[in-house]
Amino acid sequence: MSNAVLLVEGLHKAFGGVQAVADVSFAVSAGEMLALIGPNGAGKSTCFNMLNGQLKPDAGVVRFEGRDIVGLRPRAIWRLGVGRTFQITATFASLSVRENVQMALYSHAGRLRSLLTRFGTAFRTDADALLNQVGMLDQADRTCGVLAYGDLKRVELAIALANQPRLLLMDEPTAGMAPKERVALMELTASLARARNIAVLFTEHDMDVVFSQADRIIVLDRGELIAGGTPEEVRNNPDVRAVYLGSVH
Amino acid sequence: MTFSSILIQLLNGLAAASSLFLVSAGLSLIFGVTRIVNFAHGSLYMLGLYGAYTLIELLGRTPLGFWSAVVLSALAVGLVGVLIELLVLRRIYRAPELFQLLATFAIVLVIKDIALFAWGAEDLVGPRAPGLSNAVEIMGKRVPAYDLLLIAIGPVVLAAIWLLLTRTRWGALVRAATQDREMVGALGVDQAKLFTSVFFVGAVLAGLGGALQIPREPANLELDLAVIADAFVVTVVGGLGSIGGAFLAAVIIGVAKAFCIGIGTVTWFGVEISFSKLTLVVEFLIMALVLVVRPYGLLGRPQAAQRVAAEPAPPFTVPSWSFALVWLALLLVVPWVADRYTAILLTDIVCFALFAVSLHFIMGPAGMVSFGHAAYFGIGAYAAGLLLKRAGLPMEAALLIAPLVAGAFAIVYGWFCVRLSGVYLAMLTLAFAQISWSIVFQWDSVTGGSNGVFGVWPSAWLADKTVYYYLALGLCGAGVALLWRVMFSPFGFVLRAGRDSPLRAEAIGIDLRRFQWAAFVLAGALAGLAGAVYAFSKGSISPSTISIAQSTDGLVMVLLGGVETLTGPVVGAAIFTWLRDVVARNTEFWRAVIGLVILLIVLLFPQGLVGGLKALAMRWREGRA
Amino acid sequence: MLTRNRLLAGAAALVALSLGGPAIAQAPIKIGEMNSYKVFPAFLDPYKKGIELAVEEVNAAGGVLGRKIEVVSRDDNGNPGDAVRVAEELLSREGASFLIGTFPSNVGLAVADFAKQRKVLFIAAEPLTDKIVWDQGNAYTYRLRPSTYMQTAMLVPDAAKLAKKRWAIVYPNYEYGQSATAAFKKLLKEKQPDVEFVTEQAPPLGKIDAGAVAQALADAKPDAIFSSLFGPDLAKFVREGQQRGLFKGVEVFNILAGEPEYLDPLKEEAPDGWYVTGYPWADIKTPEHTKFLTAYQAKFKDYPRLGSVVGYSTVISAAEAIKKAGSLDQEKLIAAMSGLTLTTPFGVIQYRPIDHQSTMGAYVGRLGVKDGKGIMKEWRFVDGKDALPSDAEVQKMRPKN
Structure with a gap:
């Protein structure tokens, strides 16, 4: 596990006496797609929010590239090289697609404090290159507020890649998309991750997506990890089958 | 204070709290469901008093006559509320956020003049409540029986509203809408009917609060604005949409005021402190305190996502150089072709333009609405005046240091404000403005108290009104240009980004609060510059430069021109100032005329003047193509 | 143009x-x-x-x-x-x-x-x-x-004549009320050095909490009250004070309260016996x-x-x-x-x-009620020149220019 980009050990979180996440440990390596699955209320989102800085764990260690990131704010974690997408897309609706990506590029370069220069003149080619990779270049000048949902997800991916992350945290990246689009988006993600050697941790409801795209899968139920392994191993795990009540295809 | 005095003052506080609660509960209901900041709520309260007065005269001063009058007046006010909703607000629900505030502001003006026309200028002292005109002896002190009744009415109404909200389908809808407006639409409920009914109930409560006051307070034309500020404070302290919170807040504020009066003047360590004078501002102090500790009021919950406008705010277009130069040339030429007064009016306009643009800077791109922007305008004006008169600085130096002073205050106030959002943020800015106002108003030896500072005239070389106009144009124009420039800078884009999605901003490493804070300070400093320029153009400064009225004027200018355009605030400032100058000169009921003009603009151009004209121009061009 | x-x-x-x-x-x-x-x-x-x-x-x-x-x-x-x-x-x-x-x-x-x-x-x-x-x-x-100052000074002789010791003061909290209060305290003290001002209430203009203010004044047990309230504040103060028995056995002085603008709205509740300045237009x-x-x-x-x-x-x-x-x-x-x-x-x-x-x-007199309306009775006209400070004092206050 020495090449683990993200290392999680003994993560705990309780809300008013209810254990939401209990003793969760796992690791993600560079270039690996790790899926975190589990039924509703299993603690996926809580788990995610402890990794990205939104929530503070009660106990446990979260190391990114060897550095403990527990207690850091989301923006500080991003600065270390962690990109994020949201379950419900969060983009800047009144800005154009390109400007959304440029915003992340400016932020990464620490050039947002300028009061008198014109925004948008720098990082144009970088932004366009990212948009090209996610297939959004032709819509670069459109306002984000008018985009279709699937396109917004792509824009988010481009934004998430802007700080050259070594780790991508994607919470339900395909939620709200049509089934066809889902696989396409995750294929794209997987190819980008592999090309750039990025570690990806994602949660997902669509089992087609999970089993076709993940390198490894870990399964959370009632706050605890009940299984982990290759898609094949997980598919055949009786505990997992029990949890999903045969809903696994 | 003896024990009996404490008890009696407690009763006084509770009696005062009762009406305050009724008005605030109505305001809170309306806001919760429709997200409309109903500025006209105080006017409904005022109508409740006038209505009760007239109806009692008609029905007779008997218990039956009195109580029928109170109930009928409340119901009549409810109908006025329905009319307002149907005729005006319904047409602009899809307008950008807060635009309805402009409409309700206009309604305040109209109702005030209607009341003046219908009931005359003289205060109308109503009768005492028949059967309850006596006092009850409590611990050797006399308390009006009617006060005791009022104390009981508060909890009764609270219980009634609670039952209505928890035991009826209508109540369930109201609660659902308060938590998540989009959901109600999804439930297939007729939203229009729900809104109308909520307006009716809210207005009835305001009218009832007013009508019940008739034995305690003469009906007069100042009640609307006096009550609205208090009602907002109670609503926000209690937590928006929380009726129980409104009750709690009304009691806290009512009792706190009564105790301030009861304590009177005390001497601590040789320093004399008049708690009686503190009543000027005590509710705002409480509000500031509560909001700093509890960002959503006492019993409020974090606001659900604000109502989204029909379309996302369009990106600003950059004014072209030729456009700017033509206007500049026009403004430079005016004093040569028009009379002396035009330059003076234009001086006012350019001051207000910078004031409005600075407000727009935090309100539009940064999404932080300020109800107290006059704080910085006024502090800038006072700083200029005091540096000149008390510190003996040259006028030029005072003029340039004043914005820094205003900015310094914005550093302090802004630090607290950017921690909040939405209406809570707006109300905290108002609290700070009112606290500043009350200090200026009371600190006679330094600020000249309620009179203000006099003899604040510019240096000899600027004494000529035309020359001063050029100076004002230069400074304010530079201020406007600077803010516009910043709006297109990375800094300005961060503000817009943060308004669109604070979550995403944080997720790409942006410390949004710092940017918002800096924006607050920049806007404050430039509002201060506007205030300083204004001060020297008038020769005197009075506390009205920090007043709620001044803050409201700024909001009206911004909304009138259009929040979502760059030039809107400037146009709004020009139109509003010019309108007041012209209409006030030529008509007796000028307030109503201005109100009607604003209503007309609101209904014709729900995007503000500039936004509306742009849309028209676009349609025209498309039609020709 | x-x-x-x-x-x-x-x-x-x-x-x-x-x-x-x-x-x-x-x-x-x-x-x-x-x-x-x-x-x-x-x-x-x-x-x-x-x-x-x-x-x-x-x-x-x-x-x-x-x-x-x-x-x-x-x-x-x-x-x-x-x-x-x-x-x-x-x-x-x-x-x-x-x-x-x-x-x-x-x-x-x-x-x-x-x-x-x-x-x-x-x-x-x-x-x-x-x-x-x-x-x-x-x-x-x-x-x-x-x-x-002049209106206050016009009332001071009557106030001094009563030789009341404990005075309570209520005024709207802005320059007019503050000046009236300051002038009254100064002038009465000159005529009656042993006078005691037992409490002061300064409600915001137009927003008096009349019940609480009346109670606070009553608690101080004054012999007399000097007020400069007017308009709605005055009407509320009068009503609450009457209901709470504040004015029983207490002399009240209120500048401006005899002006029809402020007296007429009170109608039959015009407080009997108050010393006021005003304008008894029907009787002049x-x-x-x-x-x-x-x-x-x-x-x-x-x-x-x-x-x-x-x-x-x-x-x-x-x-x-x-x-x-x-x-x-x-x-x-x-x-x-x-x-x-x-x-x-x-x-x-x-x-x-x-x-x-x-x-x-201005006309100085006492309030009364006649035919359900407030009136001024026992009034007299006080010439303004008799209510002004000495020339020396005036010169000291007024800037030379």
Whole structure:
């Protein structure tokens, strides 16, 4: 596990006496797609929010590239090289697609404090290159507020890649998309991750997506990890089958 | 204070709290469901008093006559509320956020003049409540029986509203809408009917609060604005949409005021402190305190996502150089072709333009609405005046240091404000403005108290009104240009980004609060510059430069021109100032005329003047193509 | 605007030609007037009627300098900044010869300072602030109404006569209330050194919590109360005080409470026996007043309030000043105002050269109820000149310039 980009050990979180996440440990390596699955209320989102800085764990260690990131704010974690997408897309609706990506590029370069220069003149080619990779270049000048949902997800991916992350945290990246689009988006993600050697941790409801795209899968139920392994191993795990009540295809 | 005095003052506080609660509960209901900041709520309260007065005269001063009058007046006010909703607000629900505030502001003006026309200028002292005109002896002190009744009415109404909200389908809808407006639409409920009914109930409560006051307070034309500020404070302290919170807040504020009066003047360590004078501002102090500790009021919950406008705010277009130069040339030429007064009016306009643009800077791109922007305008004006008169600085130096002073205050106030959002943020800015106002108003030896500072005239070389106009144009124009420039800078884009999605901003490493804070300070400093320029153009400064009225004027200018355009605030400032100058000169009921003009603009151009004209121009061009 | 003025001038010339009379051949003399009409309508509606009556009378008597006068009115919105702007508009666009009017103290002071800067005569009609003729006095500003100090001083002799020891004070929390309180404490202490001021309440203007204030005053167990409340605050205070028995066995002094503007709304609840300054219009039988009253009632079918007298007398003052100056030159007008003597409904007044304050007086008496209406009884007229401090004191306060 020495090449683990993200290392999680003994993560705990309780809300008013209810254990939401209990003793969760796992690791993600560079270039690996790790899926975190589990039924509703299993603690996926809580788990995610402890990794990205939104929530503070009660106990446990979260190391990114060897550095403990527990207690850091989301923006500080991003600065270390962690990109994020949201379950419900969060983009800047009144800005154009390109400007959304440029915003992340400016932020990464620490050039947002300028009061008198014109925004948008720098990082144009970088932004366009990212948009090209996610297939959004032709819509670069459109306002984000008018985009279709699937396109917004792509824009988010481009934004998430802007700080050259070594780790991508994607919470339900395909939620709200049509089934066809889902696989396409995750294929794209997987190819980008592999090309750039990025570690990806994602949660997902669509089992087609999970089993076709993940390198490894870990399964959370009632706050605890009940299984982990290759898609094949997980598919055949009786505990997992029990949890999903045969809903696994 | 003896024990009996404490008890009696407690009763006084509770009696005062009762009406305050009724008005605030109505305001809170309306806001919760429709997200409309109903500025006209105080006017409904005022109508409740006038209505009760007239109806009692008609029905007779008997218990039956009195109580029928109170109930009928409340119901009549409810109908006025329905009319307002149907005729005006319904047409602009899809307008950008807060635009309805402009409409309700206009309604305040109209109702005030209607009341003046219908009931005359003289205060109308109503009768005492028949059967309850006596006092009850409590611990050797006399308390009006009617006060005791009022104390009981508060909890009764609270219980009634609670039952209505928890035991009826209508109540369930109201609660659902308060938590998540989009959901109600999804439930297939007729939203229009729900809104109308909520307006009716809210207005009835305001009218009832007013009508019940008739034995305690003469009906007069100042009640609307006096009550609205208090009602907002109670609503926000209690937590928006929380009726129980409104009750709690009304009691806290009512009792706190009564105790301030009861304590009177005390001497601590040789320093004399008049708690009686503190009543000027005590509710705002409480509000500031509560909001700093509890960002959503006492019993409020974090606001659900604000109502989204029909379309996302369009990106600003950059004014072209030729456009700017033509206007500049026009403004430079005016004093040569028009009379002396035009330059003076234009001086006012350019001051207000910078004031409005600075407000727009935090309100539009940064999404932080300020109800107290006059704080910085006024502090800038006072700083200029005091540096000149008390510190003996040259006028030029005072003029340039004043914005820094205003900015310094914005550093302090802004630090607290950017921690909040939405209406809570707006109300905290108002609290700070009112606290500043009350200090200026009371600190006679330094600020000249309620009179203000006099003899604040510019240096000899600027004494000529035309020359001063050029100076004002230069400074304010530079201020406007600077803010516009910043709006297109990375800094300005961060503000817009943060308004669109604070979550995403944080997720790409942006410390949004710092940017918002800096924006607050920049806007404050430039509002201060506007205030300083204004001060020297008038020769005197009075506390009205920090007043709620001044803050409201700024909001009206911004909304009138259009929040979502760059030039809107400037146009709004020009139109509003010019309108007041012209209409006030030529008509007796000028307030109503201005109100009607604003209503007309609101209904014709729900995007503000500039936004509306742009849309028209676009349609025209498309039609020709 | 140039064209409009030229048009007007042309029209005026045509009219003059067709009528032929040299006296009317000239355009009227314009007097610029501003006031907070919409902020204080109860006082200023009657005030405006007073102005109209005076203009009519002056013009019926042939005008001044062979020209008619015209008062051009503006609403200053109760805001000093707006007031200064409309003042400028009146002078430069309307061509007003000088300025009159204003109501709140801060507006009056702002316009006074503007008049000084602009070197234009300003006759402040209504502002009560002592500062306008004393601490902030200037060469160009004169003031008609008896000031806060004067009205307070008019009540002090009666207060001292009662020899009450424990006094409670209530006043609206702004300059007028503060000045009245300060003047009262100073003047009473001079006459009655052992007097004790047991409590002070300063509610915000227009927002008194009357029950709590009445209770707090009662708790201090005063022998007498000095109040400078007016308007809705006064009405609320009276009612709560009566219900709570505050006024039982306690003498109350309240400046301004006898003015019809503030007394009439109280109707049958007008507090019996209060010592007040005011205007018992129905009972004043001097020839000057009777003439004014008759004309006013004939023209407006209404009785005059104090505001009517103020408006009327301000315009008469302006007309007399022009007559005496024989010109519209500012320096000559200023000179004419100094020591100007004229007859008002309240008798002969003089604008004192020493501080530009007029000697207009006020009626002092006690409140009572007659036919369900509040009235003033046992009243007497106090001449303003008897309610002013000594010349030496005045000179000390007024800046030299």
